Amino acid sequence: MPPEDLAYALNQVVHNFGAVAVVAGSAWALGLARRGEPGRTAAWTVGLAWLAQLGSGSLFGALSLYFYGRTPDLSAVAFAALGIKVACAVAGLGLTALDLLGALGPAGRQWLWWWVLGLGAAALAAAAFLRWFA
Ligand code: HEM
Secondary structure, eight states: OOHHHHHHHHHHHHHHHHHHHHHHHHHHHHHHHHTTOOOHHHHHHHHHHHHHHHHHHHHHHHHHHHHHSSOOOOOHHHHHHHHHHHHHHHHHHHHHHHHHTTOSOHHHHHHHHHHHHHHHHHHHHHHHHHHHHO
16 A cells, blocks of 8 residues: 555545534534523534644645655645635634634624634535535
């Protein structure tokens, strides 16, 4: 088994479960916020999932550098999709941190979790374009 294939596959496992946790965790947190409940466990799940996506996403690039000496040549569409994913992850992490800091009241928290869920969905959609336009 080629070591680079194993490394990419294991990193993809982390990245795929991270994507599930971002979207499912945001839906969970949104449900709690709509009922006026605190939901710190849900918010921590989503925050850690965004960090996992940033970490494993960067590791894809690092693995390419390590095994092939360069990052993949991306088309303009794939590059834009990657930029959207990074922007979603940074914005999603920031909003999730705001909730954990208790910065917003009940109505604001509902809006915040709709946005985080939307950012997760946008990143998932961008992943498809990164995959097939790379
Ligand atoms: C810093 C942020 C991110 C970076 C740098 C990144 C990078 C990558 C890379 C390099 C791939 C492999 C693409 C390929 O197979 O050609 C990938 C796949 C994927 N990413 Fe991300 N990603 C990030 C964030 C996210 C987020 C936030 C989500 C979802 C919430 C996500 C979901 C996915 C999925 C589902 C795949 C598999 C696509 C497929 O093979 O069909 N990523 N990502």
